[in-house]
Amino acid sequence: MAFDELVVVVTGAAQGIGYGVAKAFAEQGARLVLGDRNEEQGAAAAAAIRNEGGQAVYVPCDVRHEDDIKELMRTAVDEYGTIDILINNAGVSRWKSPYDLTSDEWDDILNTNVRSCFLATREAARYMKKHGSGAVVNMASTRAIMSEPDTEAYAASKGAIVALTHAMAVSLGPDGIRVNCISPGWIETGNYESLKKADHEQHPAGRVGKPSDIARACLYLADPDNSFVTGTHLVVDGGMTRKMIYEP
Incomplete structure (x- = not known):
């Protein structure tokens, strides 16, 4: 298999998309x-x-803290000898009116979602460059390209992840490190069976997404054989961002 014995670090891996990817x-x-x-x-x-x-170890890590991120990468290397792939999945959201959103809340969302991507990629890349190869996948969101009300901080953070992705792909390319991102749409991480028919039908693909859909996208982007794929932004949303909606 393409990933035999490769070392993969996943943030926000305890549940939902992160656990599905891991x-x-x-x-x-x-x-x-x-x-x-x-x-x-x-x-x-x-x-x-x-x-x-499978082979897996858990490391306590709050990605808002730089020291936690450094310790996560050190532990990966101490445990397995290297880092081959990083999945920057950790993130938070908060829907709140822009009139009420505080600067502390803004900072918390941006630090958790964007700053952590930069710091984790920087620290993982220090080890990846030693063997001249590596792959990073950042988790953005379709909120980077479309919005609902009261999502300013979350949307800004996910848009920043898309831009950070291509910036770091260019900077880290000479070290053999590829950086890509995924924008998931509606990915149901709770009770999939409780979804209504209308929930599925609003998607051109005919269904709501699952964590396994994002996991397969990560496998593609991280596959060492896909060495020509870097700096890309892959939208995995069942076609929703391509669907025009008119009010009757």
């Missing part, structure tokens, strides 16, 4: 390092992967 890489033979600030869920996620025959 599980997919483990099933492909990769060795996983799961970072998350929820220690109980993070440890359980790593244990679940090991129970299914």
